[in-house]
Amino acid sequence: MPNIFHDVMARRELFLILVGRNMKIRYKNSTLGFFWSLLSPIFLIVIYSVFFGILKIQMPLPVLVSGIIVWQFLAMCLGDSLYAVMGNANLVTKASFPRLILPLSMVGANFINFLLSFVVLVAYLLIAKVSFGALYLLPIAVLTQFVLCLGLASILSAANVFFRDTEHILSVVLLAWFFLSPVIYDLTFISDKFVEGHWVHTVLFLNPMAGILTLYRVALLSSECPEVKSLCLSIGIAWAIGVLGVAIFQKAQPRFGDEL
Amino acid sequence: MTGDHVIDVQGMGKRFRLHRSGTRTFKSAALDLLKARGSGKRDFWALQDLSFTVGRGETLGIIGSNGAGKSTLLSLLAKTKVPTTGSIQTHGTVSSLLELGAGFHPDLTGRENVFLAGAIMGLSRAQMRDRFDAIVAFAELDEFIDQPVKHYSSGMYVRLGFAVAVEVDPDILLIDEVLAVGDVNFQRKCIEKMEAFRREGKTMLIISHDLPTIQSISDRILLLDQGRIVGLGEPDAVVGSYRSLARKQSVSGLEREWGTGEIVIEGVDFMNASGKESDCFACGDSLTARIHYRADQRIENPVFGFSLSDPQGRLIFGSNTQIGGAKVPVVEGKGSLTLDLENLPMATGTYLFSFSVHSADHRTNYHRLDHYFAISMENERSFEGVCFMPSSWRMGEASE
Known part of the structure; x- marks a missing residue:
C-alpha cells in the first residue's frame, strides 16, 4: 500500500493533467464552461428554497442545502467512477502507469467541482446568517469524504471492467443510500429519543455518510453532535472503506489490460 | 552485446x-463459476x-x-x-x-x-x-x-x-x-x-x-x-x-491424406540444382524431390506418382513411374525414390505437390498425400500467363 502512494506521487504531473482533462471534458462545448460549477449549486439552493416555501416543510433550509451539496460530491464521484477505467481503455491498453491515477484523478476533478459548490454554500450560509460552529472539523470532514469517495470509486471503476451490471446496481443502491443518509434530514433528533450508547446510534452511524454529513453540519451550522463515539465509528468506517477500496483496486488492476 | x-x-x-x-455480468460470472471451473x-x-x-x-x-x-x-x-x-x-x-x-x-x-x-x-x-x-x-x-x-x-x-x-x-x-x-x-x-x-x-x-x-x-x-x-x-x-x-499456411485446407497403408510415404525433400534443400525456385530451375517410403510388407510392382497443382487445386501436370517408364519391381522396408523436374516453367506463385503410391492395376491406393507440399516460384522477370514458353520471333521476307 505505501508503494502505490509513492508511485502515484512520482506521476503527479499525469494526475494533474488528467484532473484538468476530466474537468475540461465535463464542460466541453458549453458556453458558460466552469461557471456551471457555481451556477448549479445556486440553482439548487433557489429551487429547494422555493419548493420548501410552497410545501411549508418544517426543516431549516441550511441543513438541507448543506446536505445536498455534500451528497452531490459523493453521487457525482460514484456515477463518474464507472467509466474512470473503462472510458480510458485506450490509455490502459497502450501505456503503463499506476492505474490508481484514473479513479484518483476522477475524484480529484469532482473534488474541485465540489470546492466551487462549497464556496457557493458558504456564501449562502453567510447570507442566511448561520452561526458557524467548530470550523476546525471541516478539514477532517472534507478529507474523510475524499477518502471514502476514492475507495468507492476505485471499487466501482474496477468492478465495471469485469461486470457490466455495476451501473444498474449502483443506481439502486445510491437511491437507497440517499434516503438512509441524513441528507434531507439530520440526526439531531435521535439524542432526544435515545439515550447515549443506545444501539440505534451505532446502527445509524455504521453508515459512513452519516458521520461525514454530521461532521459538516457540526462545523458549518453548529448543529449538536449526537454522540462522539458513534461519530468516530462512522469516520473510521469511511477510512476503512477508502483503504480497502484502494487495496481491491490494486489487486484487480493487473487484469485490466486483458479485459479491456 | x-x-x-x-x-x-x-x-x-x-x-x-x-x-x-x-460481456461479463454477475450472472454469467456465477454460471461460469458453477460450470467447468478449472476445466x-x-x-x-x-x-x-x-x-x-x-x-x-x-x-x-x-x-x-x-x-x-x-x-x-x-x-x-x-x-x-x-x-x-x-x-x-x-x-x-x-x-x-x-x-x-x-x-x-x-x-x-x-x-x-x-x-x-x-x-x-x-x-x-x-x-x-x-x-x-x-x-x-x-x-x-x-x-x-x-x-x-x-x-x-x-x-x-x-x-x-x-x-x-x-x-x-x-x-x-x-x-x-x-x-x-x-x-x-x-x-x-x-x-x-x-x-x-x-x-x-x-x-x-x-x-x-x-x-x-x-x-x-x-x-x-x-x-x-x-x-x-x-x-x-x-x-x-x-x-x-x-x-x-x-x-x-496459405495452402492449408486443401491437403488430404488417405490410403490403405501397406506403403507409406514418410516424407519428401525438395532440392535445387546445387543439391541444397529449398522450397523456393525460379523459372528455368530444376527441382529434385526425394521421396522416402516405408513398406511394412513386401509389395511388388508399386507405382509412384506425383502431380503439381496451383493453390486453387487445379492440376498443372502429373505423371507416375508407370508412364515415365521407371519400373519399381519391389519395395520392402524403408527406401527412397528420386524425381527430377527440369526447367520449371511456372509463373510466380505458390504450387502444391501431391504424391501417391498405388498398385500397378490402380485398384489399391496404398498412400496418397494430396496437395501436401508447397513450393514457391519467385521469378525475377515476370511474364504473362501461368507458365513460361520459350518463344522467339522472326521477320518474314518482304512479299513484294
Whole structure:
C-alpha cells in the first residue's frame, strides 16, 4: 500500500493533467464552461428554497442545502467512477502507469467541482446568517469524504471492467443510500429519543455518510453532535472503506489490460 | 552485446481467459463459476514459452501471421498486460507506439493531447515544453495544433502520434505496424526517424508485415507462430522461413491424406540444382524431390506418382513411374525414390505437390498425400500467363 502512494506521487504531473482533462471534458462545448460549477449549486439552493416555501416543510433550509451539496460530491464521484477505467481503455491498453491515477484523478476533478459548490454554500450560509460552529472539523470532514469517495470509486471503476451490471446496481443502491443518509434530514433528533450508547446510534452511524454529513453540519451550522463515539465509528468506517477500496483496486488492476 | 541486455524475457507465457458469454455480468460470472471451473477449456495461450534477450542498441523485428501473438508480446513488454508465467525485465524507459495516437482524447486540442501523452509516458511539463516545437514540426501541424483532434484527418492524427512517441526520446521504442498507415511521404519520414534512432544506439522492437522494410532495418528478426518462437536470428534467414511458413499456411485446407497403408510415404525433400534443400525456385530451375517410403510388407510392382497443382487445386501436370517408364519391381522396408523436374516453367506463385503410391492395376491406393507440399516460384522477370514458353520471333521476307 505505501508503494502505490509513492508511485502515484512520482506521476503527479499525469494526475494533474488528467484532473484538468476530466474537468475540461465535463464542460466541453458549453458556453458558460466552469461557471456551471457555481451556477448549479445556486440553482439548487433557489429551487429547494422555493419548493420548501410552497410545501411549508418544517426543516431549516441550511441543513438541507448543506446536505445536498455534500451528497452531490459523493453521487457525482460514484456515477463518474464507472467509466474512470473503462472510458480510458485506450490509455490502459497502450501505456503503463499506476492505474490508481484514473479513479484518483476522477475524484480529484469532482473534488474541485465540489470546492466551487462549497464556496457557493458558504456564501449562502453567510447570507442566511448561520452561526458557524467548530470550523476546525471541516478539514477532517472534507478529507474523510475524499477518502471514502476514492475507495468507492476505485471499487466501482474496477468492478465495471469485469461486470457490466455495476451501473444498474449502483443506481439502486445510491437511491437507497440517499434516503438512509441524513441528507434531507439530520440526526439531531435521535439524542432526544435515545439515550447515549443506545444501539440505534451505532446502527445509524455504521453508515459512513452519516458521520461525514454530521461532521459538516457540526462545523458549518453548529448543529449538536449526537454522540462522539458513534461519530468516530462512522469516520473510521469511511477510512476503512477508502483503504480497502484502494487495496481491491490494486489487486484487480493487473487484469485490466486483458479485459479491456 | 552480451551482458548488456535491455530486455530479458525468460520462459514467458500469456494465457487469456475466454468468457463464454462475451460481456461479463454477475450472472454469467456465477454460471461460469458453477460450470467447468478449472476445466481449462476456455483458456487460450496467446504466447507460450518465450525466452529471448534484446541487447542495447539492437533493432529487433517481429514477424508472424495474424494472431501469432506479436501485438500481445509488445503489450507485455509495454507492461499493459501481465505475463501468466515466466518473467520480463526491461531496463530504461519504454515508449510504445502500439497504436498511434491511441491515448488522444477527441475533445482535447492537439496541444493538450501532446502534454497528456507526454505525462502518460512519464515526462514532466517542462520536458514536454522543450520538445513541443519539434513535435509540431515533425507532425507538420502548426496551424492545427490548437484545434480539437476530432477535427483532424486520420493522417494528421497519426503524424502527431508518431511525433510524440519519438520525441519522448525513450530508451526502448516499441512500434506496432506503424508503416501500414500514413502516406508514402510520412512512411519515408518514419523510416528515416527510425534509422536516426538506431544510429543513436536506441533499442527498437518493430512489428510489421512489410517484410522488405523490416528486413532492411532490423539487426535480428523474431518469428512467432501460434504464440511460440519458431525463428530468431539473421533477418534474411528468418524472413525466408517466414515466407515458407506463410506458404504452408496459405495452402492449408486443401491437403488430404488417405490410403490403405501397406506403403507409406514418410516424407519428401525438395532440392535445387546445387543439391541444397529449398522450397523456393525460379523459372528455368530444376527441382529434385526425394521421396522416402516405408513398406511394412513386401509389395511388388508399386507405382509412384506425383502431380503439381496451383493453390486453387487445379492440376498443372502429373505423371507416375508407370508412364515415365521407371519400373519399381519391389519395395520392402524403408527406401527412397528420386524425381527430377527440369526447367520449371511456372509463373510466380505458390504450387502444391501431391504424391501417391498405388498398385500397378490402380485398384489399391496404398498412400496418397494430396496437395501436401508447397513450393514457391519467385521469378525475377515476370511474364504473362501461368507458365513460361520459350518463344522467339522472326521477320518474314518482304512479299513484294
